[in-house]
Amino acid sequence: MKQNQVKTMLQVENLSVNYGDFQAIQGVSLVIPEGSIVSIIGSNGAGKSTLLNTIMGINKPREGSITFENQLISGMPTNKIVAAGVTMSPEGSHVFENMTVLDNLLMGSYLPHLRANKEKQLEKVFSLFPVLKEKSNQLSTFLSGGQRQMLALGRAIMTGPKLLLCDEISLGLAPVVIKDIYVKLKEINQEGITIVLVEQDVTRSLKNSDYSYVMLKGKIAMQGESSQLNQEEVTDAYFGMNQYA
Amino acid sequence: MLQSLVNGILLGGLYAIIGIGMSLVFGIMRLTNLAHGDLMILATYTTLTIVTSVTGNLWIAVAATILVMVALGFLIQNFLVNRVLDKGSEPALLVTFGVSIFISNFLLKVFGADNKIIQNSLASKNVISTEHLSISAMYLFSFLVGIAVILSLHYIMQKTYFGRSIRATSCDRMAAELNGVNTKRTFSYAMMVAMVTAAIAGVLVGSTFVFYPSSGTQYLIIAFGVVVIGGMGSLVGTLVGGIVLGVAQLMGGHIFGSAYQMLSGYIVLLLILAIRPNGLLSVGARK
Numbered sequence: 180m181k182q183n184q185v186k187t188m189l190q191v192e193n194l195s196v197n198y199g200d201f202q203a204i205q206g207v208s209l210v211i212p213e214g215s216i217v218s219i220i221g222s223n224g225a226g227k228s229t230l231l232n233t234i235m236g237i238n239k240p241r242e243g244s245i246t247f248e249n250q251l252i253s254g255m256p257t258n259k260i261v262a263a264g265v266t267m268s269p270e271g272s273h274v275f276e277n278m279t280v281l282d283n284l285l286m287g288s289y290l291p292h293l294r295a296n297k298e299k300q301l302e303k304v305f306s307l308f309p310v311l312k313e314k315s316n317q318l319s320t321f322l323s324g325g326q327r328q329m330l331a332l333g334r335a336i337m338t339g340p341k342l343l344l345c346d347e348i349s350l351g352l353a354p355v356v357i358k359d360i361y362v363k364l365k366e367i368n369q370e371g372i373t374i375v376l377v378e379q380d381v382t383r384s385l386k387n388s389d390y391s392y393v394m395l396k397g398k399i400a401m402q403g404e405s406s407q408l409n410q411e412e413v414t415d416a417y418f419g420m421n422q423y424a
Numbered sequence: 425m426l427q428s429l430v431n432g433i434l435l436g437g438l439y440a441i442i443g444i445g446m447s448l449v450f451g452i453m454r455l456t457n458l459a460h461g462d463l464m465i466l467a468t469y470t471t472l473t474i475v476t477s478v479t480g481n482l483w484i485a486v487a488a489t490i491l492v493m494v495a496l497g498f499l500i501q502n503f504l505v506n507r508v509l510d511k512g513s514e515p516a517l518l519v520t521f522g523v524s525i526f527i528s529n530f531l532l533k534v535f536g537a538d539n540k541i542i543q544n545s546l547a548s549k550n551v552i553s554t555e556h557l558s559i560s561a562m563y564l565f566s567f568l569v570g571i572a573v574i575l576s577l578h579y580i581m582q583k584t585y586f587g588r589s590i591r592a593t594s595c596d597r598m599a600a601e602l603n604g605v606n607t608k609r610t611f612s613y614a615m616m617v618a619m620v621t622a623a624i625a626g627v628l629v630g631s632t633f634v635f636y637p638s639s640g641t642q643y644l645i646i647a648f649g650v651v652v653i654g655g656m657g658s659l660v661g662t663l664v665g666g667i668v669l670g671v672a673q674l675m676g677g678h679i680f681g682s683a684y685q686m687l688s689g690y691i692v693l694l695l696i697l698a699i700r701p702n703g704l705l706s707v708g709a710r711k
Contacts, residue, residue, distance in 0.1 A: 237598060257601035266602060273599040275592050286592050289585055290604040338603060 185212040188342055188373050189234070189265070194243035194253075196226075196233050203229040204397045206243070211342065211375060216368050218376040218384040218405065221394035222417060227377045228270055230394070231344045235267050236260045247342065262290055264341040268348055270377075272331040276320040280311055283319050283330055287337025297337070303370075304333040307363055325356035332360070336367065343367065344375045349383065361387050381413050395419050427557055428678035432671030434559070437567030438632065440574060440666030441625045442643055443650030444659065445618035448577075451657025452594040452614045453509060455516050459500075459523035460622060461644030466527050467493050467626030468635055469535055472542055482544060490623045497619030501612040509611070524640065531637035539634040547631060566628045570666070573621060578659050590614055594657065649693050655703025664704055668692065 189211040196204040204226045211217050221227045232238045234245055236257040245253040252260050275283050284304060288297040305312040308329040314322065319330055328348050335343055345364070349357040364387065368374050378384040384391060385405045393401040393416040401408075401416040446460045457463075467489050474485040500523060508515040541547075549561040581587035592600040593610045600607050629635065629643065646669070654665025669689050676688020696704065 235602065237601070256606070257598075258604045258606045261602060261604040269599065269602065273596050273602075275595045275599065277591055277595045278588070282588055282591075285585075286588055286600070286603045286605075289589055289592075294585065334603065 188213040190246045192244050195241045197241045215389045216374045218388035218391045220384045225394040226397040231346050266335045266338045266340040267344040268331045268335045270346040272327040274319040274327050274330050280319050281315040284337050287334040300337050325352050342373045346377045428674040432674035434563040434567040436667030436670030437570030439650050439670050440663045441570040443647040444662045445621040446647045447651045447662050448618045453611050458520040462524045462527040462640030464622045464626040465640040467623040468630035471627050486627050493619040493623040494616045497615040501615035506608050528637050539636050541634045542630040544631045562632050574663050653696050655705045658705045661705030
């Protein structure tokens with residue numbers, strides 16, 4: 180298996196998360212190898228976003244541990260996890276609408292150790308998404324949906340992450356825009372940033388990742404190398420129609 | 425007529441600096457700080473105490489007051505407000521109400537109910553003094569300080585990492601955390617900045633008008649008026665709000681008699697609310 184040969188970047192062990200009495204995640208374990216693109220596939224309410232939010236410290240786990248580069252990060256506040264090298268492009272982009280595109284990107288270099296390098300990082304983001312350079316002095320509230328998503332990704336890259344979590348970055352976008360963003364995602368990955376991709380679209384997930392996990396009702400229902408997984412079996416696991424759970 | 429207009433504009437600068445701390449705190453944590461007026465008057469009494477019993481130099485007293493207020497702002501935010509802020513805005517509102525009652529009664533106990541004023545050389549001087557128009561040096565000074573404070577805050581908010589982190593936190597707390605901002609600490613910093621403005625406002629008010637331990641409420645209402653007219657969370661709006669309220673009060677007083685001064689100010693406030701419910705220059709009207 181691939182993750183035995185490569186260094187492990189993130190390890191989630193036996194993770195459970197509750198919202199009150201509701202068990203959003205039950206005993207999830209997964210491994211993210213360094214340099215890979217790992218996708219987490221599942222329907223609405225399967226626990227994908229909860230999983231990412233818990234890795235980022237936004238939700239607190241009831242049980243289990245999350246380790247990033249041999250450092251226990253579960254229980255740490257979000258801003259410390261970001262400083263350690265993990266960040267997320269959240270579902271619905273969450274750009275700062277009261278700020279210009281440039282100020283949004285500069286927020287990504289907020290942490291003191293990133294500020295000296297901000298010009299270089301900005302250039303990297305602008306070459307990845309030239310449209311952000313064109314609109315750099317506009318308020319981000321006037322951007323289109325695709326541009327917002329690019330801004331959210333650009334802002335995340337500004338934090339100089341080793342691991343980038345992408346929560347539903349294609350949600351509500353036109354197919355041509357989605358295709359473009361996924362091309363950029365590959366480029367980001369080739370720069371050495373490990374990526375976790377959360378998606379509802381099975382085909383797109385399998386096509387754009389090295390390894391995939393399928394989540395169903397808060398549990399891992401199926402996993403495997405993306406090229407080896409059979410799309411029909413994945414779709415069955417997605418809807419809970421087989422015995423893998 | 426001209427006199428009332430000019431005085432109204434100058435008074436507006438003072439009103440703006442009274443409102444700005446409240447606007448800042450509301451903008452970033454959606455908290456209505458009911459203790460804002462009392463904290464301001466606490467700063468006034470602090471300056472008075474230092475200037476009469478420690479040093480005769482007003483500038484040193486003002487600097488010391490700012491330090492005291494910043495420390496107090498940190499304590500209030502860190503040990504009172506931050507603890508309840510996650511439970512929604514109502515508990516935090518009640519905390520500030522408690523702080524307000526505590527401060528006004530503390531001042532009453534320590535200083536008594538007599539009126540006081542901070543003596544200074546500007547109070548009795550006029551910059552311009554003609555038959556038709558006289559401009560008080562203190563009013564002009566307050567106005568200029570108000571403008572200077574707003575311009576500096578505007579610069580800090582737009583051009584520094586500190587300012588951007590405050591704006592980011594006020595827009596989207598989770599996204600700010602995802603960029604490495606410790607948002608609870610940012611709340612404390614914002615409260616400390618608000619306390620700097622409250623200290624300056626307190627000194628200006630105490631040098632211009634007489635004050636009592638209960639004066640805080642009166643200035644809280646002015647701060648509300650300024651912030652509501654200008655739009656919550658907008659710096660430029662605060663200046664506009666201050667001037668609109670100042671002019672409305674003094675022009676109303678001039679036309680209908682001074683008994684109607686306060687009333688005319690708040691009639692204009694209601695009219696503006698009816699036409700533009702979010703204030704003249706509102707930034708975040710989503711919530």
